Amino acid sequence: MTGPVGIAKGTGMLGTLIRWAVGAGIAGGAAFWVLTDPVTAPASATEGIVADPARGEVVFWAGGCASCHAAPEATGEAKLVLAGGRALETPFGTFRAPNISADPEAGIGAWTDHQFLNAMRHGVSPEGAFYYPAFPYTSYAKMTVEDVVSLRAFLATLPADATPSQPHDLALPFRLRRGVGLWNLMYLSSTWAVDAPDLTEVEAQGRYLAEALGHCGECHTPRDAFGGPVAARHLAGGPNPSGEGTIPGITPATLTWTEAEIAGYLMTGFTPEFDSAGGHMADVVQNLARLAPGDRDAIAAYLKRVPPVAP
Numbered sequence: 001m002t003g004p005v006g007i008a009k010g011t012g013m014l015g016t017l018i019r020w021a022v023g024a025g026i027a028g029g030a031a032f033w034v035l036t037d038p039v040t041a042p043a044s045a046t047e048g049i050v051a052d053p054a055r056g057e058v059v060f061w062a063g064g065c066a067s068c069h070a071a072p073e074a075t076g077e078a079k080l081v082l083a084g085g086r087a088l089e090t091p092f093g094t095f096r097a098p099n100i101s102a103d104p105e106a107g108i109g110a111w112t113d114h115q116f117l118n119a120m121r122h123g124v125s126p127e128g129a130f131y132y133p134a135f136p137y138t139s140y141a142k143m144t145v146e147d148v149v150s151l152r153a154f155l156a157t158l159p160a161d162a163t164p165s166q167p168h169d170l171a172l173p174f175r176l177r178r179g180v181g182l183w184n185l186m187y188l189s190s191t192w193a194v195d196a197p198d199l200t201e202v203e204a205q206g207r208y209l210a211e212a213l214g215h216c217g218e219c220h221t222p223r224d225a226f227g228g229p230v231a232a233r234h235l236a237g238g239p240n241p242s243g244e245g246t247i248p249g250i251t252p253a254t255l256t257w258t259e260a261e262i263a264g265y266l267m268t269g270f271t272p273e274f275d276s277a278g279g280h281m282a283d284v285v286q287n288l289a290r291l292a293p294g295d296r297d298a299i300a301a302y303l304k305r306v307p308p309v310a311p
């Protein structure tokens with residue numbers, strides 16, 4: 001050893017510190033990579049499941065796919081052309097719903113049922129990348145495999161359109177899809193928001209329609225700083241994440257309409273005071289109006305069982 005002992009010792013400590021820091025960095029990076037490894041369904045998950053396209057159509061309207069994936073002003077038959085369209089403004093940037101038409105190149109016509117299941121319930125693309133939760137897979141995660149496969153069969157009957165999907169416009173850190181894996185660990189869950197053990201069959205049907213398909217919480221539940229839903233305030237309302245104003249609470253604390261009035265609103269858009277549904281709710285009503293009356297009644301019955309939370 002040539003240099004003064006003190007310095008050599010100092011360098012040694014520094015070296016140890018650097019090695020520790022690098023080691024921790026690698027371990028942290030490795031942990032990030034492991035924690036954010038996409039979780040997907042086993043290949044056998046869709047085997048032997050029989051598709052029912054008529055049921056798929058119900059899932060399609062209840063799930064509101066056309067609201068985002070058809071051209072924004074589309075009405076009538078044009079709502080069935082899922083060439084992509086709606087731009088979703090969020091604090092993280094603008095997301096544009098892609099082409100999910102039956103076109104094999106521009107759309108999802110070439111996908112297998114298994115790939116579709118992974119997109120809908122796990123938020124993972126055929127290439128193994130994460131989708132952004134602007135696509136409400138966090139709600140669709142609660143769908144049954146039968147409904148996913150039936151929805152896919154219905155989508156396959158809709159027109160193919162070769163319009164390419166438009167890119168998102170996001171701030172830099174949010175362009176890295178891998179980080180969504182951490183977000184999923186925090187917010188992606190298949191447990192019900194309303195998990196009272198004594199729900200009637202009708203209330204449970206309404207819960208499935210509202211939580212798994214209709215994704216009411218995507219708009220009516222307030223979000224935290226990471227854009228995740230605040231579980232304790234399910235459907236309590238809050239600031240509109242993509243624009244002006246607030247979204248009303250629809251727990252029994254604010255929504256005091258009768259079940260029949262709620263079901264009527266979901267059909268016609270008219271409130272008991274004869275105001276009409278505006279904003280994005282007008283679109284939701286157009287979709288829900290296509291369901292059987294019993295489905296709207298079930299959603300109304302479910303809303304009465306949501307824990308009341310003041311806005």
Ligand code: HEC
Pocket residue numbers: 059060063064065066067068069088095096097098099100107108116119120125130131132133134135136140151
């Ligand atoms: C609130 C708007 C919204 C609704 C409602 C919605 N989506 Fe999407 N969807 C998106 C966005 C945005 C993306 C893009 C996500 C990304 O790039 O990470 C997407 C992506 C997808 C993809 C992946 C497409 C690809 O090319 O990889 C599929 C499949 C899909 N949606 C199907 C559906 C179906 C089926 C429904 C109805 C049950 C639906 N979506 C409802 C916004 C929506």
Ligand code: HEC
Pocket residue numbers: 209210214215216217218219220247248249250254255262265271276277278279280281284299
């Ligand atoms: C894309 C966002 C969005 C989704 C999804 C959504 N809503 Fe709404 N909802 C709104 C907005 C915005 C309003 C306020 C409408 C207005 O101002 O006329 C509203 C209003 C309502 C109202 C009337 C409340 C009042 O006091 O006037 C009810 C009831 C309601 N929604 C129920 C539901 C149910 C049930 C679902 C799921 C099946 C749902 N909403 C899904 C955005 C949404």
